Amino acid sequence: MTTTYNQIAGQSVERLAALSDGIFAVAMTLLVLDLHVPAVESIHTEHDLWRALVLLSPQLVMYLMTFMTLGIFWLGQQTQLNHLVGSHRSLAWLHIGFLFAVSIMPFLTRLLAEYPTYRLALIAYWLNIVVLGGMLYLSWVCALDLGLVKPELSPAASTAIKRRIVTAQALYTGAVLLCVVSTTASIAVIVLIQISYVFGLDFSRRATNPPPATPRQ
Amino acid sequence: MTTTYNQIAGQSVERLAALSDGIFAVAMTLLVLDLHVPAVESIHTEHDLWRALVLLSPQLVMYLMTFMTLGIFWLGQQTQLNHLVGSHRSLAWLHIGFLFAVSIMPFLTRLLAEYPTYRLALIAYWLNIVVLGGMLYLSWVCALDLGLVKPELSPAASTAIKRRIVTAQALYTGAVLLCVVSTTASIAVIVLIQISYVFGLDFSRRATNPPPATPRQ
Amino acid sequence: MTTTYNQIAGQSVERLAALSDGIFAVAMTLLVLDLHVPAVESIHTEHDLWRALVLLSPQLVMYLMTFMTLGIFWLGQQTQLNHLVGSHRSLAWLHIGFLFAVSIMPFLTRLLAEYPTYRLALIAYWLNIVVLGGMLYLSWVCALDLGLVKPELSPAASTAIKRRIVTAQALYTGAVLLCVVSTTASIAVIVLIQISYVFGLDFSRRATNPPPATPRQ
Amino acid sequence: MTTTYNQIAGQSVERLAALSDGIFAVAMTLLVLDLHVPAVESIHTEHDLWRALVLLSPQLVMYLMTFMTLGIFWLGQQTQLNHLVGSHRSLAWLHIGFLFAVSIMPFLTRLLAEYPTYRLALIAYWLNIVVLGGMLYLSWVCALDLGLVKPELSPAASTAIKRRIVTAQALYTGAVLLCVVSTTASIAVIVLIQISYVFGLDFSRRATNPPPATPRQ
Numbered sequence A, B, C, D: 001m002t003t004t005y006n007q008i009a010g011q012s013v014e015r016l017a018a019l020s021d022g023i024f025a026v027a028m029t030l031l032v033l034d035l036h037v038p039a040v041e042s043i044h045t046e047h048d049l050w051r052a053l054v055l056l057s058p059q060l061v062m063y064l065m066t067f068m069t070l071g072i073f074w075l076g077q078q079t080q081l082n083h084l085v086g087s088h089r090s091l092a093w094l095h096i097g098f099l100f101a102v103s104i105m106p107f108l109t110r111l112l113a114e115y116p117t118y119r120l121a122l123i124a125y126w127l128n129i130v131v132l133g134g135m136l137y138l139s140w141v142c143a144l145d146l147g148l149v150k151p152e153l154s155p156a157a158s159t160a161i162k163r164r165i166v167t168a169q170a171l172y173t174g175a176v177l178l179c180v181v182s183t184t185a186s187i188a189v190i191v192l193i194q195i196s197y198v199f200g201l202d203f204s205r206r207a208t209n210p211p212p213a214t215p216r217q
Helices: A012-031 A046-084 A090-114 A120-145 A155-180 A183-199 B015-034 B046-082 B091-112 B118-145 B155-180 B183-198 C011-033 C046-080 C087-112 C119-145 C157-179 C181-198 D015-034 D044-083 D089-114 D118-146 D155-180 D181-197
Strands: none
Touching: A012 A046, A012 A090, A012 B015, A012 B046, A012 B091, A012 B118, A012 C011, A012 C046, A046 A090, A046 B091, A046 B118, A090 C011, A090 C046, A120 A155, A120 A183, A120 C046, A155 A183, B015 B046, B015 C011, B015 C087, B015 C119, B015 D015, B015 D089, B046 B091, B046 B118, B046 B155, B046 B183, B046 D015, B046 D089, B046 D118, B091 B118, B118 B155, B118 B183, B155 B183, B155 C011, C011 C087, C011 D015, C046 C087, C046 C119, C046 C157, C046 C181, C046 D015, C087 C119, C087 D015, C087 D044, C087 D118, C119 C157, C119 C181, C119 D044, C119 D155, C157 C181, C157 D044, C181 D089, D015 D089, D015 D155, D044 D118, D044 D155, D044 D181, D089 D118, D118 D155, D118 D181, D155 D181
C-alpha cells in the first residue's frame, strides 16, 4: 500500500484558520486605504474640509457595508471551522477558493463606490457574495461527507448552518433584483439585511460553562 | 427545541484575537507607507536630503502618535480577551465594530497629518478614539452580562478595566477641548497623555509564578 | 561547555507557521490591489463598463493563477510543518528564503500580466517557482537530517513529500519549455497543471478519527 | 488593596507573538510592493525588458538586505519570547517600540534604495537597526528583571542572548563607519554580515526529543 501526498496534505484546521484571519484582516484594512485625504490645494477653510469629507461619506458607507459583509462571512467560516476535528486538502481548497473571493472584495467595493448607479457593478459585487456563500455551503457539505465534523454537533445545528447560508443568499438575491428599479434601492436593502444580521443580538443564550456564581459588575 | 445559527456562531476567542492581531498589524504598518521618500529631482546634496527629512518629521510624530494609540487599544482589547472563557456572536460583533474603527485610523492619521491646524481633522480623529473606547466599554459590559468572564477575575479588576477606559476618554476629551485655543496644543497634550500611558511602567509587580530562585543575568 | 545563541534560536514551529500565514495572506491579498477600477472619465454606459471589465479579465486570470500557485505552496509548506516536532535556526532560514520568494510573487505576477507575450517575464515567474520548490525540498531534507520529523510519519510519506515537489517542478519546467513556441501556450499549460493539482480531490480517504456513526446532514 | 489596570494588562505572550508576526509579515511583504513593473511604453523587445529588470536589480538587492535584517530580528525576538513564562505591560511596550522600528524599515529601505550614495540615508537605516537591537536588549533585561524568563533557561544561554545583540550591533556600527570612505562599501559589508548570520548553519546540534530511531530518508 503506497502513501500518497494527498493523504497527508492540508490537515491542519489551525493553519487554515490563521491564513483566513490574515486574508480577512488585510482585505478589511485595505478597504480604507482607498479613502483618499482631500487634496491640500482645494482646502482653505474648515468649511472646505467639511464639504470634502461629506463628499467622501458615500464611499465610507460602501466600505462599512463591505466591512460588515466580510464580518458576516468571517463569522460564518469561523463557525464551521470551530466544529471540525481536522481538515483535508479538498476542504482546504474549497476554503482557498472562498478566500479568493474574500481577497477580491476590496476591488469590487471600489468598483461599486465609483459606479454606484451601474447595475453591472452591483451584479459583480453580488456574484462575489454568491461565490462566498456557495463555497461555504460546499465546504460544510464536504466536511460532513468526509466525516470531519465534531460528533457532538447536533444534526439540528448542522442543518442550521446550511439553512443560514441559503436564507442569506435568498435575501441578497432579492435585494439585487431591486436593481431593475434602482441600484441605490438595492444597496440600501443590502445594507439593511446586513445590519439586521449584525444586530441579531440574542442575549437569551448564556455561556453554559462556567456560569458566573454571582452577578459581576 | 430548535437549534439556531446564532446559538453556535462566533464562539472562538482565539479566532477573534487572531483577526484583531491581523487588523492591528496591517493598520500599524500601513501608517508608515504614507511616508514618501523625497523626490530624487529635488535632492542634490546631503543637506537637501537632511532638510527633506526634517520636513517629514511632523508626519513621523503623527504616525508615532497613532502607533501609540493603536498600541494602547491593542493592549486594552487583549486584556479583555485574556480574561474570557469564550466568545459569543454579539461580543464578536462589538469587537468587529471596534476593529472597523482601528482600520480607519490610518485614514484619520493621514487627514490630521495633512491638516494639523484644522479642528475638524482633530475632532474626526478624536471621535474615532471615542468609538474605540466606547466599543471596548460595551464589549466588557456585554461579556459580563453574558457570563463570559473568567470567574477567577476579581470584581475589583473588572471595575479597573472599566475605570481605565472612562479615565482615558475623559483625558482625551479634555485635550480635544483645548482646540478652541490651538489644535497644536491639543495634539501635544494627546501625545503627552499617550506617553504617560506607555511609560506607566510599574516594576513593583513581579510575575508570581514561577519566581526566579536567584537573580538572573 | 558554552551555550551559543545558535543553539537556542528559532526553535518554534508555531511562530514560523504564523509568520508564513501572515506573508502568504498579505501576498495573496495584495495581488488584487493591482486590479484598478476603470477610470470614471472613460465610462459612460453599462456597456462601457462591461468592456472595461472584459479588458481586465486577462489580469484576473493571471491573479487567479498566482493565487492557486500560492495556495499550492502554502499547502506544501503546511504539510511539512505539520509533521515537525520542533524547528531550528537553519530550518527557519530555509523557510525565510522560501517566504522571500512568496513575497516576490505579486511583483512577478504584475510583470507577467503586463508582458504576457515576453519570454523573460515567463522565465522570471518560473524561476521563482523553482526557488519555491527548491527551498521546500531543502527544508524537508534539512528537517530529516536534523531529526526534526515526527517519528510516526512513515518513510513512504516522507518520500511522497519529496516526490511531489520533484514531479511538480518537472511539469512546470515542461510547460515553460513550450515558450519557444508560444508564451500563451506555456501560461495555459501552467494553469491546467495547477487546476489539476487543485482538483486532485480524493474523497476515498476518510478522516480516521472519529468516524461518523451515522450519515450527517 | 486595590487592583490596578496595570496589574492585569498585557500578560499574553501569544498575543504579542501574533501581533509581531503580523507586523513582520506586512513589513516584509510591502517591501516588494515598491518594485515597480517597467512602464509598457518604454519596452518593445525582450532585450528592453531585460535591461529594465537589470536596472531594478540594485533595488532588489536592497530589499533582500532588509528581508534578511527583518528575518534576523524576527528570529532574535522569537528566541526571547520562546523563553518567557508570561508577559507584562512594560515588556509589551518595549516590544511595541521594537515593532515601530520594524514598521519603519520599508520606508528606510526605500530611502536607501533611492539614495544609495547618501550617508544620511545609510545612517538613518543604521540608526533604526540600533533601535531594533537596543529594544531587544532592553526587553531581555526587563524580562529577567521581572522574573518572566523560564527557570530552565541556563544563565549561559541568557548571556548568549545579550552577547549576540552586542556583537551584531558592534559589527553593524563598524560597517557604517566605513561610509567615511564609501557608502557602497558600508552596504556591501552590512550584506556580508547578514549573510554570515543567515548561513551560520550549525548542523552539529540535533533536536533532543525525540531522537529518530533510524535514519530517515
